[in-house]
Amino acid sequence: MLGREGDSIVIVDGGDHSAITTSLPRQALFAKLDRRTPLTIVRAPRGYGKSDLLTSWRDASDTSDHDLVWVPPPQRSSSAAEYLNTILHQCTKSGIVAPGVSGDPFADLVEAFSAATNPVLLVLIRPDLISNPNLEEQLVELVTRCHQLDIVVTLSGLSLFAEPYFLEIDHELIRAEDLLFSSVDTANLLTLSAANPFPGDAHKITTMTGGLPALVRSAIKVVKALPAQNDREQLLERNLQIAIDDYTRRAILDNTDIADHRDFLVSCSTARTIDVSTAAHLFTPREPHDRIRERLLALESAGILSRTETGTDGTWELPSAVRLSLMATQPQLGLDSTRQLSSLAHFRLDSGHHASALKYATEGCDWDLAISIIENHWIAMLSESFDTVRRSLQQIPAAAAKKSSVALAGRDLFTMHPGENPKPITSLPRSAEELRVIGASRDARDVLNVGCVHSIMLRVAGNYGPAAETTRRLAQISRRALEINPDDVSPQLPVMRVQWGITFQLSGQFAESTTEMRMAYWGGESQGIDFIARNAAGGVAMNWAIVGEPTLSEGWSRLERKHPNTFGWLHSMVRTPGLIARALTALCTLDLDDAHEAVAALGEPNATEELWAFVLYTHCQYALACREEATAIALLRTAISDNPTKLKPGSFALPLLRSTKIDLALALGDGNLAMALSSDITEPAANPWTLVSVARLYQRAGQNESAIALCHQFDWAAQSYPRPQMEALLIQAVAHSRGDEPRRAAEAWSNACSIADQTGNLRSFSTISLRDVEHLESLAGTGSSALARFLKLAPGETFPNELNLVTLTERERQVLDLIASNASVTEMAHALFISVNTVKTQVRTLYRKLEVHNRREALARARELRLL
Structure with missing residues (x-):
């Protein structure tokens, strides 16, 4: 409703009363106008449909409980006193009369509104046409003193209420951009106007008009007049442009x-x-x-x-x-418009506005200038103008792009489809000496630019191995280039190194990733590039958290928090690694409250996020810690089915999520599912995460010797993976204990406790039973401080003591195969040379093992357990 208790002003800029035949409900804007705020401002120039909005709002609202006074725009030559008298006259026509006439129009208005028996809605169109600095103060005082009054005012420009947030009354502000039509608004208007639009008309109209309400309404006539013929789309575009030009002439040029x-x-x-x-x-x-x-x-x-x-x-x-x-x-x-655009591009470039200059150079088709801007400033523009760079590279013609290896590589990157193999470029040499020669040459910067783009293209296409190898060679070139010509390459290296660090993360090379991210951090710090420093610090923290170094991870998280967060397209990329690090570190130290906050801030895994697998892994680890394994398995299945291309050979995501699935199945006590999942891994020892999960499965299944043998197949001394190594040692300790080898059990336990003391990782102790923890400590007597903290926190055990592992006899397998072939009981009896009653007994036994009730459930469960 428009009338409400208390003081309220609604201010709407402009006075365009374009005739409309259809009232378009715009609920989001109506909701703003309906708010019980003393001041609501809608500010826009001509053509934005301000009065149309008010008319639609009035018509859609219940106006029975208030009196409406609508005051047209004043003449520019009017004085403030004349304008107030006009308002008073309109009020009298509406039956709102002052008890007395003082000759002071403002005092008479106060008396009239104060004496009104009904709420009053006063609509003032373009009072900013009155040149009087006191008018704003008078309107505020009027609505403040008259509690029955709502005022609606339309404005263009900032001559009135330029800074409403400084007023002492609450306000609502609707800007020009709020009034623009979306494609949905345009489609609704076409439908309500009975224009019989074709699919795509609304999008075309909104794109060409920019959603300007006056132009969108002009487009209604265009659509209605269009014949249904083959060239309708071209005709719509041509006639719509004519309508836009006609509006521009009438409303602006002829004004x-x-x-x-x-x-x-x-x-x-x-x-x-x-x-x-x-x-x-x-x-x-x-x-x-x-x-x-x-x-x-x-x-x-x-x-x-x-x-x-x-x-x-x-x-x-x-x-x-x-x-x-x-x-x-x-x-x-x-x-000449193209010359004007090119001139403006140079002007903006000279002023240090690189992205703006690139926009104008691209619009003016000055490809040489656009390419020059990209070559010299693409690093600086990435922080806030990534979309500008991307769109410009997509628009540069192939013939022009060929003049620049950087532009050509960038153009290829932004025009390739996800998963598409990138176009080949000249391969980098393999030998260190040849790479050093390139680094010392004048071409080093261009080679680094092109090579960095190509490595990203390989990564985006899912070729993680080649991407990492290309990155290693680029890193060697960069080191030599820094020695020979640091001024030429230093500005671009921090952002490149962040990208190199991400490439190494996605291929599981955490030590190399940390090296590049550390250098990126210090480069970003020294150059004052906060988004690089924050992203790099978060990346290092994530690397340490993944491998199980919570203390080191927290140190880098503190460095990350020194730098402000980012917004726009960078926001997710920059914040994600830091949140992953925070969540995993909190889990390692058993701070589930902090882990919960970090996981909530992280949000659901997003397929567009390159660190998607790490986000998914973090969610699953939190679910394991909170005993919500079933929820995590459902999330894991959905996410993997939606993103099969991300799980390619050479990616770290593939072994990481395979390991996670096994752990979740184990946590649920589903041994058959875990065994089935482990059978998909050809070489579990090739990755420390799959090694630990499969070894844990073997140990829980009673295959202690196999578990110990698998743990010894990885060279733990060559690479630092503290958490997987600690968990492998715990598996060995329990397995040796089960095999009655107390000395070896104590040795493995002591080494595991030493890692926990050095890293601060407490959670890995929960991967074995509390009974085993107490027994092993009694054998070794380590006095571990980490163990003491773990026992004080007393978390639950991650994995159950009993593993539900369904094994079938040879005869049960034969029965299951016959069920799968849809054989009847009689046919099964003939095939197995036994009686029908014996078959029934064996089928019932099989169903009990599988925990099912009929053939359909038996087949589904058997397939799930990989028994078929």
Whole structure:
């Protein structure tokens, strides 16, 4: 409802009363207008449908409990007193009369609204046309003193309520961007207007008009007039452009209020955002900056430009479709649009605005300039302008891109499809000497740029092994280049090293990843690139957390937190490794509350996230610690089925998640499923995570000698994997204990406790039973401080003492095979040379083992346990 108790102003900019035949419900905006706030501001120039929004809101609302007073826009020559008298006159026409007439219109309005018996909705269209600095204060005082009053005001520009957040009354602000139509809004309007649109019409209209309400409504007539013919799409585009140009001419170029600024506006339309210095560069003859600013403010007041409220000097912009239409008229002033764009690109580049310069160079098809900007500044632009770089590279023609190896490699990267093998480039040499020669050459920077892009392409395509090998060679080149020509390569190395670190992470090379990430951190720190420093520190922390070094991980997490978080496309990439590190470190130290917070912040595994497998692994480890294995298995199955291409040979994700599935099955006590999963791993000892999971399975299944033998198949001294190594030692300790070898059991236990004391990893103790923990400590008497902390926290055991392992006799396997062949009981009896009753008995025995009740369940369970 529009009327409500208490003071309330609703301010809506502009006074365009475009005739509409359809009221489009815009519930999100209606909800803002319906809020019980003293002040609601909707600020936009011409064409944004401000009055249409109010009309639709009024028509969709229950107006029975308030009186409506609608005041049209005043003449620019009106005084404040004349305007207040106009409001008073409109109130009298609506039956709202002051008890007395004092001759002071403001005092009479206060009396009239104070005496009103019903709530009053006062709609004021464009009061900012009145040039009076006291008007804002009077409106605020009016609504403050009159508790029955709601005021709705439409504005263009910032001459009134420029900073509503400084008012002492609550407010709601609706900006120009809020009023733009989405494709869904456009589709709804087409439907409600009975325009009989074709599929894709709404998207085409919204794209071409930029969602500007006035243009979208003009498009309705275009669609209704279109014939159903083969070239309809081209006809729609052509006629829609005519409608846009017609609107631009009528609403802007023919607007007498801006006659003195028409040439200025057309000249400045080259810029997406216009400030004083940009306008001064584009407009000839040259004028003082004060005069330029006066022109911009006049265009804002006329409802042509909207203020973006960024920067100290003010920045304005045109609706995108109107801007392009105005640019099309530049030849009438003797201007060449492409030259204007190129000139503006150089101007922005000279001002240090690389991404903005790249946008204008690309729009103006100045490919040489665009390529030059990318070659020299792509590292700097990645932090906040990744999409600009990507879109420019996609638009650069192949012929132009061939002039630059960097641009060509980048273009290939951003036009390839996920999983597609990248185009080959000249391979890097293998020998260290040849790589050093490249690093010492003048081409080192270009080779690093191209090679880094190519390694990312290999990684994105799932070729993790070749990506890691390419990265190793690039790292050697970079070290030599730093020795010979550090100024040439230093600026780009921090961001490259982060990418190299990610490549090594995804291929499971954590030591190499940590080396690159550490150097990336210190490079980012020294250059003041916070997103690089934070990303790299989080990456190092994640590496240490994965391998089981919580103390070292926490140290790097503290360094990560020194740097501010990022936003936009970088946000997820930068924060994810740090959150993984925090969660896994908290799990290692048995701080489940902190682990819960980190996992919640991490969110569900996202297929677009390169560290997807690590996110999934973190969720599963948290589920294991909280005894929520069934939930984790469901999540794991869904995530893996949705992302099969990420589990390729050479990826660390494949063994990591295979190991995780075995552990989850073991935690559920499902030995058959765990055995079936382990049979898919050809060489479990090739990876420390699969080794530990399979060895644990063997030990729990009573195959102690096999468990011990498997643990010895990995060279633990060659690489540092503290957590897998500690868990392998615990498996050996329990297995030796079961085999009545107390000396070897005590030795393995002591080594495991030593790792726990050095790293701070407590959780691995929970992978064996508490009874085994107490027995082994009684044998060795280590006095481990980590063990003491673990026992004090007294967490539950991760894996049950009993393993449900279904084994079938030869006869039961024969019965199961016959069930799978759909044989009847009689046919089974004939095949097995036994009686029907004996078959029934054996079938019942088989069902009990499988814990099923019928053939269908038996076959499903047997397949799940890999018995078929």
